[in-house]
Amino acid sequence: MLELKNLTKCYDKRKTAAVSDINLKVNKGELFGFLGPNGAGKTTTIKMITGILAPTAGEILIDGISIKDDPIKYKKNFGYVSDTPNLYERLTGIEYLEFIADVYDVNSEARKAQIQKYGAMFDIYNALGDRIKSFSHGMRQKLVLMGTLLHNPKLWILDEPMVGLDPMSAYCLKEEMKEHCRQGNTVFFSTHVLEVAEKLCDRIAIISNGVIVAIGTIDELKAQAEDGNLTLEDIFMNVVRRQE
Amino acid sequence: MNKFLRLFKFKLYNRIGLGGIKSAFASPGLRIKATAIFLSVLIILCIFVIFLIFTMSMMYKSFVQSGGKDLYLNFIFIFAQLIGFFTLIISSFNSMFNSKEHDILSSLPVKREHIFMTSYVELYVSFLVSMLMIVLPGLGVYQYYEGFSLTFTLRALPGYILFPALPATVVTFVMFAVMIVAGRFKHTELISTLSGVALIVACFILYLSLSTGGSSYKQDDLAQSLIGNSDLIEILSKCMINVFAFKMLLGSVYEFLIGAIILIVIFATTCFITYFAGGCLYEKVMRLLSSSAGGRWTKTGRYRKSSVQRALIRKEFKLLLRSPTYVMNCIINVILGPLMMLIFGIRSYNKEAAVGEDIFSRITVLLKNNMNADYVICGLITALTIAVTAFGMVASTCVSREGSNFTVMQTIPVSYKDQIKAKLTSALIINLVCVITTMGVGGVLFGINFLPVLLGIIICIIASLSFNYIGAFIDVMRPKIYWDKESQAVKQNANGMISLLLCIVLMILYALPFALYVVGIIDSIVFVVVLTMIMEVISLILTRMMLFRLINNKEIYR
Numbered sequence: 098m099l100e101l102k103n104l105t106k107c108y109d110k111r112k113t114a115a116v117s118d119i120n121l122k123v124n125k126g127e128l129f130g131f132l133g134p135n136g137a138g139k140t141t142t143i144k145m146i147t148g149i150l151a152p153t154a155g156e157i158l159i160d161g162i163s164i165k166d167d168p169i170k171y172k173k174n175f176g177y178v179s180d181t182p183n184l185y186e187r188l189t190g191i192e193y194l195e196f197i198a199d200v201y202d203v204n205s206e207a208r209k210a211q212i213q214k215y216g217a218m219f220d221i222y223n224a225l226g227d228r229i230k231s232f233s234h235g236m237r238q239k240l241v242l243m244g245t246l247l248h249n250p251k252l253w254i255l256d257e258p259m260v261g262l263d264p265m266s267a268y269c270l271k272e273e274m275k276e277h278c279r280q281g282n283t284v285f286f287s288t289h290v291l292e293v294a295e296k297l298c299d300r301i302a303i304i305s306n307g308v309i310v311a312i313g314t315i316d317e318l319k320a321q322a323e324d325g326n327l328t329l330e331d332i333f334m335n336v337v338r339r340q341e
Numbered sequence: 342m343n344k345f346l347r348l349f350k351f352k353l354y355n356r357i358g359l360g361g362i363k364s365a366f367a368s369p370g371l372r373i374k375a376t377a378i379f380l381s382v383l384i385i386l387c388i389f390v391i392f393l394i395f396t397m398s399m400m401y402k403s404f405v406q407s408g409g410k411d412l413y414l415n416f417i418f419i420f421a422q423l424i425g426f427f428t429l430i431i432s433s434f435n436s437m438f439n440s441k442e443h444d445i446l447s448s449l450p451v452k453r454e455h456i457f458m459t460s461y462v463e464l465y466v467s468f469l470v471s472m473l474m475i476v477l478p479g480l481g482v483y484q485y486y487e488g489f490s491l492t493f494t495l496r497a498l499p500g501y502i503l504f505p506a507l508p509a510t511v512v513t514f515v516m517f518a519v520m521i522v523a524g525r526f527k528h529t530e531l532i533s534t535l536s537g538v539a540l541i542v543a544c545f546i547l548y549l550s551l552s553t554g555g556s557s558y559k560q561d562d563l564a565q566s567l568i569g570n571s572d573l574i575e576i577l578s579k580c581m582i583n584v585f586a587f588k589m590l591l592g593s594v595y596e597f598l599i600g601a602i603i604l605i606v607i608f609a610t611t612c613f614i615t616y617f618a619g620g621c622l623y624e625k626v627m628r629l630l631s632s633s634a635g636g637r638w639t640k641t642g643r644y645r646k647s648s649v650q651r652a653l654i655r656k657e658f659k660l661l662l663r664s665p666t667y668v669m670n671c672i673i674n675v676i677l678g679p680l681m682m683l684i685f686g687i688r689s690y691n692k693e694a695a696v697g698e699d700i701f702s703r704i705t706v707l708l709k710n711n712m713n714a715d716y717v718i719c720g721l722i723t724a725l726t727i728a729v730t731a732f733g734m735v736a737s738t739c740v741s742r743e744g745s746n747f748t749v750m751q752t753i754p755v756s757y758k759d760q761i762k763a764k765l766t767s768a769l770i771i772n773l774v775c776v777i778t779t780m781g782v783g784g785v786l787f788g789i790n791f792l793p794v795l796l797g798i799i800i801c802i803i804a805s806l807s808f809n810y811i812g813a814f815i816d817v818m819r820p821k822i823y824w825d826k827e828s829q830a831v832k833q834n835a836n837g838m839i840s841l842l843l844c845i846v847l848m849i850l851y852a853l854p855f856a857l858y859v860v861g862i863i864d865s866i867v868f869v870v871v872l873t874m875i876m877e878v879i880s881l882i883l884t885r886m887m888l889f890r891l892i893n894n895k896e897i898y899r
């Protein structure tokens with residue numbers, strides 16, 4: 098579904114690469130966790146996948162399509178939730194959703210059903226008539242989440258999606274991520290909260306200082322660590338420390 | 342006091358970007374660029390000042406002929422006052438009522454009076470600057486004809502500094518009132534924008550009546566039409582106490598003392614009032630504004646599908662029209678264009694003379710060429726309209742206005758080209774409104790035939806299209822995306838200025854055939870129209886090609 102080949106990004110030619118030579122393959126129907134400490138290069142990688150940043154080297158394929166060959170078709174395949182919920186503050190919630198639905202070519206019945214369903218799920222339906230300016234951080238995050246789900250993307254990319262959400266909504270989001278995979282779609286999300294990753298993910302990759310230091314299912318990682326009793330936290334600490 | 346100064350310095354660095362300017366000149370890579378921008382700003386300023394000096398000396402001559410030096414001085418001060426009002430209203434929207442900045446500052450251990458006073462001082466300075474733009478050339482011209490005197494210059498100095506106190510205070514409290522009223526309604530932004538526009542229009546109407554007929558002097562030349570309503574000038578100069586006092590400063594020693602005392606008293610009282618009343622009122626207003634930020638607009642969605650282009654254009658208009666800052670800075674020309682026509686046009690109706698007796702026809706008479714006055718007037722109106730459309734900043738800030746939402750532009754599955762096209766379309770629609778109303782008002786007031794007006798409209802629209810392409814080109818090339826206040830995206834953005842400069846060059850080119858016609862080198866108006874249109878179409882094609890080539894280069898990654 099998603100394939101990264103030798104992906105490298107240097108923000109500054111003189112400094113070391115923020116992301117260096119990443120190879121990664123996410124299969125269809127997988128819930129994939131992208132773990133790493135702050136400043137590891139998670140956001141940088143995701144920004145390259147979504148076409149916000151140009152890679153210094155390497156290639157990205159979604160569903161076999163490269164962004165360079167057909168950017169429009171490429172972009173139709175994913176929904177992106179950024180780490181900072183940037184929104185048009187002067188629009189109302191519903192206006193924003195309608196705008197996104199128009200852009201992604203969602204027909205009337207589908208958008209109505211989706212907005213009502215997710216509005217109820219995230220408990221935000223009643224606030225949709227208000228200006229986004231008045232929304233709290235969590236409400237904005239929910240609105241962005243709803244916006245990306247409207248067109249039912251084949252690949253759902255989320256950058257630290259739990260930040261700012263209340264426990265109830267975080268739970269709903271986790272369920273929704275699982276549900277999305279169950280329907281045959283793929284989810285790729287970054288986080289630094291290990292519990293979440295441990296509970297949710299089919300497979301994870303740990304990135305540290307721009308390099309992938311471990312990849313596989315939780316069981317595989319535990320097997321690699323030669324000690325079946327280790328938690329994900331221990332593994333994380335080990336690989337990150339070793340890499341440093 | 343120390344804290345206040347530090348706060349003010351911090352704001353100065355942020356607002357004017359002193360820090361940015363300093364570092365730009367310090368870094369070797371940016372120095373050439375910074376110098377180029379600095380020089381072009383200087384050139385624009387010089388052109389403007391030369392234009393002002395020219396106008397002022399014309400004014401001076403006509404005033405001396407028929408009114409007197411006194412009337413001239415009064416006119417200068419009143420004019421400066423009105424221009425200052427205009428600036429104050431716009432900059433109060435841009436800086437004073439910015440709730441984000443206020444939220445940050447009010448959480449700091451700083452007195453609320455100090456927070457307010459820094460905003461107030463900003464307004465004061467912006468009035469001072471715009472006033473000096475008028476008064477300095479005005480008094481310079483005065484001294485040129487009356488003979489230079491050092492005491493005169495020195496005496497004017499306290500006047501400059503104390504003069505803004507009254508208007509700055511008045512505008513601040515008027516804006517408070519506007520915001521308090523607007524904050525009580527659902528559509529706060531809309532109402533405050535409309536009241537701001539209404540205040541600006543009121544300034545213009547005052548100017549309009551200043552310069553319209555009703556004068557007791559009968560002289561049949563250009564000078565006459567420039568003087569306007571000397572009675573009103575007299576009355577206003579007595580009502581506007583700071584104008585009265587400033588003029589006293591320039592009189593005898595005795596008068597100087599009285600004038601100085603009046604100005605100082607005004608300054609002291611207004612400072613006292615703004616410091617104590619303003620501080621707490623300001624906080625109240627800001628609280629009201631931030632609590633009314635989320636009025637309900639539409640309860641439910643329409644859930645109706647529309648095309649991508651239409652969705653983009655609709656979004657563009659909503660974002661543009663719902664922001665007072667954008668309305669005031671980007672599309673104010675839609676209002677000012679027709680108003681300007683009114684100013685020139687209504688003269689001809691107020692005088693008992695025939696309809697054609699207006700400023701433009703006087704110019705035609707002065708030129709003393711045997712040509713078709715209708716076409717010359719229409720040509721002048723067209724030139725004016727083109728100039729007005731060039732001041733619109735919808736296209737030249739189209740990407741910058743996205744700000745942090747630029748990532749949305751990057752990730753939605755719509756090509757960059759289509760997105761820019763939607764932005765250009767909204768700019769074109771606004772230009773269309775501007776051109777048609779301005780030309781329409783001009784055409785009706787000057788009684789011009791339909792055909793020349795139509796030709797003028799077509800010429801204006803083609804011109805405005807290429808202006809849009811130029812503006813979009815500059816903004817696509819180097820958008821200013823990192824800002825946290827809307828005014829930084831439009832006002833403190835060099836892109837608008839640069840594209841205006843380029844548009845002026847184009848305008849001069851377009852005006853060349855017409856100028857040759859007026860001078861008498863070309864004697865067929867058909868030839869002028871055709872030549873202008875050919876030039877416009879060529880530049881339209883060229884600018885369009887350049888813009889879309891640039892967009893193609895930036896298509897995937899920006």
Ligand SMILES: Nc1ncnc2c1ncn2[C@@H]1O[C@H](COP(=O)(O)OP(=O)(O)O)[C@@H](O)[C@H]1O
Nearest residue numbers: 108109115133134135136137138139140141142
């Ligand atoms: N715009 C930028 N310019 C220069 N360096 C950057 C920029 N954005 C991120 N970096 C650097 O790249 C590295 C990875 O950052 P990021 O991908 O944001 O980390 P995270 O994994 O926390 O999301 C960091 O060392 C950061 O300093």
Ligand SMILES: [Mg+2]
Nearest residue numbers: 139140180257
């Ligand atoms: Mg991050």
